Amino acid sequence: MTYLVAPTVLRIAPDAMAARTRERFGGELRRAGSFAQLCLLGAQACLDSAPERTSLGVLWASRHGARAAARTALQEAASGEPVMPFTFVATQPHLAATLLAQRSAPVARAAFVHVEPSDWPRLLGLAQTWLASCEQVLVGWVEEAAEEEAHQSDWCVLQKKPGEISCEPLREARGALPSTSADWLARVAAWTAAPREPLALRGGSEAWRFAASR
Amino acid sequence: MASFVRAAAVASASAPEVVPDLALPPAGGDWTKRAETIARAVAAALKSKAGLPQSEWQQLPCLVGSSSHFIGAREAQPDATLGPPAEFAVQLARWFDASGAAMAVNTACTSGLTALGLARDMVESGACPHVLVLGVELANRLTGAGFAALGLLSATTARPCDPERDGLVLGEAFGAVVVSGSGPWRLASVEIKVDPSGFAAPAPNEAVIAKVMDAALSAAGWKEIDLLKLQAGGSPIGDLAEARAVRSTFAALPRMVSLKGAIGHTLGASGPAELALLLDALARGIVPPTAGFARVDPELGLQPQAADATSIRRVLFNLAGFGGHVASLALEKT
Secondary structure, three states, X not given: OEEEEEEEEEEEOHHHHHHHXXXXXXXXXXXXXXXXXXXXXXXXXXXXXXXXXXXXXXXXXXXXXXXXHHHHHHHHHHOOOOOOHHHHHHOOHHHHHHHXXXXXXXXXXXXXXXXXXXXXXXXXHHHHHHOOOOOEEEEEEXXXXXXXXXXXXXXXXXXXXXXXXXEEEEOOOOXXXXXXXXXXXXXXXXXXXXXXXXXXXXXXXXXXXXXXXX | OXXXXXXEEEEEOOEOOEOOOEEOOOOOOOHHHHHHHHXXXXXXXXXXXXXXXXXXXXXXXXXXXXXXXXXXXHHHOOOOOOOXXXXXXXXHHHHOOOOOOEEEEOEOEOHHHHHHHHHHHHHHOOOOOEEEXXXXXXXOHHHHXXXXXXXXXXXOXXXXXXXXXXXXXXXXXXXXXXXXXXXXXXXXXXXXXXXXXXXXXXXXXXXXXXXXXXXXXXXXXXXXXXXXXXXXXXXXXXXXXXXXXXXXXXXXXXXXXXXXXXXXXXXXXXXXXXXXXXXXXXXXXXXXXXXXXXXXXXXXXXXOOOEEOOOOXXXXXXXXXXXXXXXXXXXXXX
């Protein structure tokens, strides 16, 4: 059985990012870029409320990745001016795992993937296989805001050690509630406040079931 | 369940005894059309080698490792919206006639090998019988400008492990691998770790490289290997860090090869691309010469050289990536 713990749902207004980062980390991580900072804010909040661990896999996803940095870097490259080194660095979306490892998280394995919003169950499936070699897997969905939306940084921990929510893939997706990477973890977090019947959520052709285990 | 490299194919530059399935067409023109032409040609080569029934081929899930995805297409149309990289993976899968789930992996230079590791998980867990892994890095201005800004590029040419080495030379490649439950090379282990000191560092920490090689050897149950495929791309401090790690790991140095002098550093494509080139050379009974290497650097003490490959069964395959991801893959001939 697999257990989901510490569901953490962050929505941050773009103009509040700098203050939130300073508040959490004592300063802005300018060299890391906005996407890595957004990842780190959610991931660290999730780890803070999860049980201690000795080995951690970090598997996280985004549809667009570091699109603000990519846009800036493309503009710099198109202008004929040299690209600024840390603008280029910030285009790389995988840096959050290194930043977590710097903050003493025992990162044993890490991968960043781009998936479509309906494919969120695939990440849970991959994370489940990582539990063969990692005590916990930190799983995240991070999306920088477009226009006036809020930034999203949603994270949870999967583990084999029993926790409050058990979870498993369903053989049959029919009957499960349709969901996307933007809302599935928020639904689980809301359901956790008063869990009664198990919650079944579907993304694409796959579905997962969440149940209170205590 | 074990997992295997069933087949591999690649489009890249070439060098003596480093023979891709096809040469890359000249850069320029319509970026997307060129990508499609390359993808369809690599797909045809891979399909004929893999020998999967059409029905199984069409169900292949596709994992794409790349650090730049279709940035090159965006550069050609500055006013276009920057599409999500997941769409690039879906498009590539379509060009391969594979309609399973598609996702894109980005861990910079280890992207393709990270994708291979995920494919191994999918096959060994029984989730999929076969997985298509692509490593794709095609011409774009931004990557070159970014590496130039970081001061990592050679002013001359790539010279892996050579005392005259002065930096990386970037290259293009499109590598493709089918991972299955059977094949000529078993994926004995795939170890990928994060170097905490690697954020924006010009080279990975030698202790982390050694730890990753140790972990790969240990997971494979090996103490010795027959061949080490080095990351070495000609970076002054990168090659030095790897050399120190290799010397601390092996009491007697194994045969070695680097492919980055032949095809350049192909970043996220380098895992599948170098794997395809190496397995092809080994199948022809050859450890290819390391292009750009002329003499031993006493500080490194490494001497990659051409050799007969008929007795090679165990291969360790190193990669290191910008941003601190360090990888080592153990392959065993079946």
